[in-house]
Amino acid sequence: MEIFEVNILGCGSAKPTLRHMPTSQIVNIRGKYYMIDCGEGAQTQMQRMRLPMARIGHIFISHNHGDHVFGLPGLISTMALLGRTAELHIHGPQQLQEYLDTILKIYCEGMTFQVIFHPIDTRVHNVIYTDRSVKVWSIPLQHRIPCSGFLFRETPSLPHIKREMIEAFNIPFSQINNIKAGAAWTTEDGTLIPNYRLVTPAAKPRSYAYCSDTAFQPKLSEVLQDVTLLYHEATYPDEFQKRAQETMHSTASQAATIAKESHVGNLCIGHFSARVNDEKALLAEATTIFPQTCLAFEGLNIKI
């Protein structure tokens, strides 16, 4: 199966701790690297995890809070020092642009590559990026400032040809693509071989959804149905539910409820508050509602 994995560079929240770095992730789909959020220190975390900076073509920023963006200037500067020439695309709420423009103007004069900003409409669930391997959708989140989650949907693969059938029926090479696309085959003696006998079906397309930062938002599950892996913030344990509501964050139980209602394959929770000394309590609360839950940590690699 082709690679589709998530690497956690940081899963802390705004107040820094020695246990967690601020938010950043690298999604690797078939060898292309997509960054989600870029907290301070993200570039160092990439080095630690041996993730190649040059392979990042697109960065998706959920919202313009410092713990999600303060790693961008360093990352961009380092890319310039490494002699990058490929364009770097940054997708994020419009609010991000002034910061980006200022950084680029002051620190990136004469840089050998272009940074292209693509504003996201955080109010709608839209395709914001497409390539051969993936479509990325925005997910409207509810936070103190405009904020978007991201849904990565793998492009469906074509079915695999059964080599032995090709040989048995003497099917010419020119017909392979038709058969992958669903065609049947008629043999020389006129027998119709249905398509399902010629191919093994493609693996079901996988998907990854990133929802941080957000208040508990039950209708999120409409767009998250059957997602293979969901990363949902769980800033607080249930006892801080009032604080979660005030700051527009979620509790572990709320994250698990979203996962359950969405029938996702697995849930990974993160964006842990500095108040949380032991994330096991968060895990216990979440697994009561949705057992297929894991805790994020720096260095975690999840194969989807």
Place this chain on the structure above:
Amino acid sequence: MEIFEVNILGCGSAKPTLRHMPTSQIVNIRGKYYMIDCGEGAQTQMQRMRLPMARIGHIFISHNHGDHVFGLPGLISTMALLGRTAELHIHGPQQLQEYLDTILKIYCEGMTFQVIFHPIDTRVHNVIYTDRSVKVWSIPLQHRIPCSGFLFRETPSLPHIKREMIEAFNIPFSQINNIKAGAAWTTEDGTLIPNYRLVTPAAKPRSYAYCSDTAFQPKLSEVLQDVTLLYHEATYPDEFQKRAQETMHSTASQAATIAKESHVGNLCIGHFSARVNDEKALLAEATTIFPQTCLAFEGLNIKI
């Protein structure tokens, strides 16, 4: 002796490595903390070294390159999260102001404390800050953009009164300050007791000089004479002398030459290039010229 120490948070240069963090230091003089430069990750390093963020009143920024300033937004944001109310003073070249203003405008709305910027004239050797314990001087450095080093000169202490002499001559409490200031004492029978018999001299005032980033600049030693501890950048080993010259950095031998000509007490070298895999070579080159040299490293604490 009252505390005067330097803590190295980072001593790498622009290109990040897993061996070093970008430049930042904390000078602690009699319990007041002064930050010098603030590369990405400085706040995390402070946590690691258990240095109290709340005690920083003044930050001195040498120049407006990313590896010396990209930690500022995170640091200021965290101070705000911690409920700081005390003013924060930032001293640096004028070029720093636009970045600071942008960061404060976008990310620090409604912050509970004020950030006050004090531009430094990087062309002159001037007192830029004074308090009860220290005077800080700018040191004109030669780099690709305006750049200033910093010289911390401890305020001279008063001599210590010899308690046994006070008792022997029955000197009243009201005279203590006069005697500390240099006065002699005349006993009841008219004998003059010279001041040196009444006091032990104060320790010689200590000093710390920070010179980074800079091209080799022999006349630096005019302002560095007899400094107790000198931190001088040594970005490259001698074999890269041409590159040092082009990028306006120094080699280890050049740093040691400055130390020798300035008759400093000790030299600490840092700002190591990512090209340097083994700093022992730098140390060997420096100690050939100036034996009292040490290598900086993250976590190093030097008592002056």
